[in-house]
Amino acid sequence: MLEFRIPEPVARAMTEHAQAEYPKECCGFLVGPPGEVREQVKLTNVDPDPVMRYEADPKEMKRAYDDLFDRDWEVVAIYHSHTHTPAYPSPTDVKLARDPNAAYVLVSLQDRSLPDLRAFRILEGRIEELGVVSEEKAS
Amino acid sequence: MAVEVRMPTILRKYTSGAKAVEGSGSTVREVIEDLDQRHPGVRGAVVTDGGELHRFINMYLNDEDIRFLGSLETPVSDGDVISILPAVAGG
Ligand SMILES: [Zn+2]
Numbered sequence: 001m002l003e004f005r006i007p008e009p010v011a012r013a014m015t016e017h018a019q020a021e022y023p024k025e026c027c028g029f030l031v032g033p034p035g036e037v038r039e040q041v042k043l044t045n046v047d048p049d050p051v052m053r054y055e056a057d058p059k060e061m062k063r064a065y066d067d068l069f070d071r072d073w074e075v076v077a078i079y080h081s082h083t084h085t086p087a088y089p090s091p092t093d094v095k096l097a098r099d100p101n102a103a104y105v106l107v108s109l110q111d112r113s114l115p116d117l118r119a120f121r122i123l124e125g126r127i128e129e130l131g132v133v134s135e136e137k138a139s
Numbered sequence: 140m141a142v143e144v145r146m147p148t149i150l151r152k153y154t155s156g157a158k159a160v161e162g163s164g165s166t167v168r169e170v171i172e173d174l175d176q177r178h179p180g181v182r183g184a185v186v187t188d189g190g191e192l193h194r195f196i197n198m199y200l201n202d203e204d205i206r207f208l209g210s211l212e213t214p215v216s217d218g219d220v221i222s223i224l225p226a227v228a229g230g
Contacts, residue, residue, distance in 0.1 A: 056227040092230030
């Protein structure tokens with residue numbers, strides 16, 4: 001299984017974002033130099049049915065992309081939460097996955113006291129799980 | 140009109156990895172047509188067979204979403220920056 005490395009503070013911040021938005025789904029980017037997660041970018045879920053679906057605010061995404069462009073960074077992962085289902089891509093997630101280079105990270109709050117975090121690649125409709133490695137110190 | 144077009148990672152396979160390319164035209168649609176001549180595939184990734192902007196693609200002229208301007212018919216000027224962003228959505 002390929003690894004997905006994530007600094008522990010970023011993983012914690014992502015889980016906190018999911019808790020703060022509950023029962024709505026949260027979403028955001030994990031960004032950094034190619035292939036390396038350094039920072040979290042929270043995005044607002046603007047889908048009209050935010051408990052069941054997510055769509056990131058286009059204006060916030062534009063600002064995030066401008067910043068990445070200037071720093072030569074990229075969207076290393078796209079994350080969102082599931083509040084009623086496991087941390088596994090839904091059929092909608094698979095259908096709408098646009099980025100074969102990014103990891104798709106899911107945080108499930110199906111059991112709110114025990115958040116579950118898993119990472120995947122979604123390539124042309126196929127789901128491949130990545131092994132999440134949480135690192136104490138950011139590189 | 141010469142404009143800069145910023146490509147998202149998912150479209151850089153059409154631009155040999157370049158994160159920005161130069162295009163020309165008097166509207167956003169003409170710029171996309173122009174890019175497709177040199178980078179075949181760009182148009183299909185952005186515009187539907189019916190000639191509309193794809194539902195899950197957002198395009199910006201400088202800082203404005205072109206859906207709130209004139210969509211693909213939005214006029215462009217020398218030095219403008221067009222950014223193409225894939226929507227981020229799921230369930
Ligand atoms: Zn989902």
